[in-house]
Amino acid sequence: DQQVKQNSPSLSVQEGRISILNCDYTNSMFDYFLWYKKYPAEGPTFLISISSIKDKNEDGRFTVFLNKSAKHLSLHIVPSQPGDSAVYFCAARNTGNQFYFGTGTSLTVIP
Amino acid sequence: EPEVTQTPSHQVTQMGQEVILRCVPISNHLYFYWYRQILGQKVEFLVSFYNNEISEKSEIFDDQFSVERPDGSNFTLKIRSTKLEDSAMYFCASTRTGGINEKLFFGSGTQLSVL
Numbered sequence: 653d654q655q656v657k658q659n660s661p662s663l664s665v666q667e668g669r670i671s672i673l674n675c676d677y678t679n680s681m682f683d684y685f686l687w688y689k690k691y692p693a694e695g696p697t698f699l700i701s702i703s704s705i706k707d708k709n710e711d712g713r714f715t716v717f718l719n720k721s722a723k724h725l726s727l728h729i730v731p732s733q734p735g736d737s738a739v740y741f742c743a744a745r746n747t748g749n750q751f752y753f754g755t756g757t758s759l760t761v762i763p
Numbered sequence: 764e765p766e767v768t769q770t771p772s773h774q775v776t777q778m779g780q781e782v783i784l785r786c787v788p789i790s791n792h793l794y795f796y797w798y799r800q801i802l803g804q805k806v807e808f809l810v811s812f813y814n815n816e817i818s819e820k821s822e823i824f825d826d827q828f829s830v831e832r833p834d835g836s837n838f839t840l841k842i843r844s845t846k847l848e849d850s851a852m853y854f855c856a857s858t859r860t861g862g863i864n865e866k867l868f869f870g871s872g873t874q875l876s877v878l
Contacts, residue, residue: 735863752808
């Protein structure tokens, strides 16, 4: 029962270009969505989030878009930098304060 | 910035042995979680803990697993009799409240290897 899905296990982007990471979810009761970044041998670190009442949230180079009707969210990174190379996890929270994670997308930014 | 700390960073054990993974959540946080990630797979929810009791647990969290907050700072995950398939990276996490827009803070994980 995978409620949060990231269908692209990996993505490669040239430095300076836009990275777009996608995430789909199935549970319409999710009210809060987050993106986490993870380096090898470290815990996930919070990157950016969006409430279900919004459709866009921007923080510097990072923007998250939420399309509730499609149950889809995406993370845009522009411009991409080599230090952005990591695994990115999409997460969603239900009203019971439980967080569900996708399988992750490994982003490689090529210098 | 305050952080969640986990010890040990690596744990190797023999199948059938008991292990205890330790976590110190951020001091003013009230909700505590254990997640795990088997190599190459997604981060999976194990259990959440609030007000000194389990608030939710997943199917993975069977009778072999238990959690405890033995004092005001530590939050532990015990696996009573480890199996090979318990080998994974175990992450502790916490949130300050259960309110809207609260984000999970993760520790750096304990890599458990069951031989």
